[in-house]
Amino acid sequence: MSLLIRNAGTVVTCAGDHRPRVGAAANDLGIVRYGAVVMDAARIVWVGAEKDLPASFSDRPELDAEGRLVTPGLVDCHTHALFAGSRAGEFALRVSGASYEEIMAAGGGINASARALREASDDGILTQTVRRLHRMLRCGTTTCEIKSGYGLSAEQEVRSLRLNAELRRHVPMTIVSTFMGAHALPEEWRRDREGFVRLVAEEMIPLVAEERLAAFCDVFCEHGAFTVEESRRILQAARAHGLDLKIHADELAGSGGTRLGAELGVCSADHLLRASRDDLEALRDAGSIGVMLPGTCLGLGKTAFAPGRMMTEIGLPVAVASDLNPGNCYCENLPLMVTLACLYGGLTVEQALVGVTINAAHALRLGHDVGSLEVGKRGDLVIWEFDDYRDIAYHFGVPLTSTVIVDGEVIAP
Numbered sequence: 001m002s003l004l005i006r007n008a009g010t011v012v013t014c015a016g017d018h019r020p021r022v023g024a025a026a027n028d029l030g031i032v033r034y035g036a037v038v039m040d041a042a043r044i045v046w047v048g049a050e051k052d053l054p055a056s057f058s059d060r061p062e063l064d065a066e067g068r069l070v071t072p073g074l075v076d077c078h079t080h081a082l083f084a085g086s087r088a089g090e091f092a093l094r095v096s097g098a099s100y101e102e103i104m105a106a107g108g109g110i111n112a113s114a115r116a117l118r119e120a121s122d123d124g125i126l127t128q129t130v131r132r133l134h135r136m137l138r139c140g141t142t143t144c145e146i147k148s149g150y151g152l153s154a155e156q157e158v159r160s161l162r163l164n165a166e167l168r169r170h171v172p173m174t175i176v177s178t179f180m181g182a183h184a185l186p187e188e189w190r191r192d193r194e195g196f197v198r199l200v201a202e203e204m205i206p207l208v209a210e211e212r213l214a215a216f217c218d219v220f221c222e223h224g225a226f227t228v229e230e231s232r233r234i235l236q237a238a239r240a241h242g243l244d245l246k247i248h249a250d251e252l253a254g255s256g257g258t259r260l261g262a263e264l265g266v267c268s269a270d271h272l273l274r275a276s277r278d279d280l281e282a283l284r285d286a287g288s289i290g291v292m293l294p295g296t297c298l299g300l301g302k303t304a305f306a307p308g309r310m311m312t313e314i315g316l317p318v319a320v321a322s323d324l325n326p327g328n329c330y331c332e333n334l335p336l337m338v339t340l341a342c343l344y345g346g347l348t349v350e351q352a353l354v355g356v357t358i359n360a361a362h363a364l365r366l367g368h369d370v371g372s373l374e375v376g377k378r379g380d381l382v383i384w385e386f387d388d389y390r391d392i393a394y395h396f397g398v399p400l401t402s403t404v405i406v407d408g409e410v411i412a413p
């Protein structure tokens with residue numbers, strides 16, 4: 001589809017070199033004033049100031065941005081968006097002061113979502129998930145990652161990932177699948193941790209790799225989930241089968257996940273609340289990206305957030321994501337995460353916007369394809385209701401997109 005967007009008050013291009021942004025580059029949004037963007041066959045073919053627009057492009061169908069802000073489509077590089085059912089009851093218990101043990105005894109937690117997934121039909125899961133993805137689109141997200149991890153058996157994990165692939169036929173979004181069989185130890189494996197880790201490493205991963213169901217493998221490396229040793233074994237098996245790596249690291253306690261992420265050179269290590277400066281420097285030296293998930297802290301009613309300012313100061317590339325999930329962060333609104341990353345993570349507005357665009361794209365190995373408005377990239381962009389990019393952080397909690405464009409086509413969520 002061809003399209004010419006004219007009369008943009010401000011274009012945030014996030015243009016730059018082919019690496020994740022750090023230092024001064026993480027504060028540079030590549031702003032063009034009074035800009036235009038041209039797309040042909042779903043790709044960007046020209047971006048710049050409208051006064052420089054070559055006459056040869058002016059025969060495309062036009063869209064008047066009416067002086068508003070244009071940015072790249074946002075990239076949500078960490079979600080658990082495919083799930084069944086609701087854990088609102090668990091939320092109510094939690095805020096009324098119930099302990100973790102009481103919630104577990106009432107049938108809550110990841111195992112509750114695993115039961116709901118098992119009992120739901122494919123159509124039921126797809127319908128619920130498509131609604132979530134449309135809410136994400138309305139908030140400006142045009143690329144997202146979705147993890148499995150509510151299956152907790154080979155059969156259900158493979159089913160989750162096949163449904164992820166199916167979603168692409170229902171929603172105009174780039175979707176990246178991550179296998180996360182090691183999300184929680186299932187009830188039926190309580191007495192045989194070793195057996196479950198072996199199941200993930202030796203049965204699930206080969207199945208997932210053989211069917212090419214996922215680009216990444218992720219592990220919940222945490223006290224109460226999987227140990228550093230178990231996580232290493234699973235991630236090494238994944239790498240041996242050609243999967244790229246991610247890790248849920250140091251969210252609740254300093255459990256060594258960030259250190260392991262650095263040792264393995266993961267694409268990204270996510271959460272990082274309890275990571276030390278040394279750990280984060282090791283992560284930087286390994287070429288990884290640190291992903292902040294401030295919505296989860298909000299959803300848990302916590303006052304501690306990942307040390308975003310320290311991460312940027314030491315030169316670790318930072319991305320920001322929603323962690324959309326049914327347990328502790330049921331929120332599709334990625335711009336809200338920008339606000340939280342600024343207020344509680346110490347990022348500048350510019351760093352946070354880079355964190356949901358080009359750095360998030362790199363956290364999915366899609367830095368060549370999405371995350372910035374540059375010639376050759378996908379025609380995914382957002383026209384906002386306003387012209388000042390700082391409004392994305394400043395005005396929070398409601399969708400503020402005016403028009404969302406995917407592959408050069410205006411979409412209606």
Ligand SMILES: [Zn+2]
Pocket residue numbers: 078079080248323325
């Ligand atoms: Zn997560």
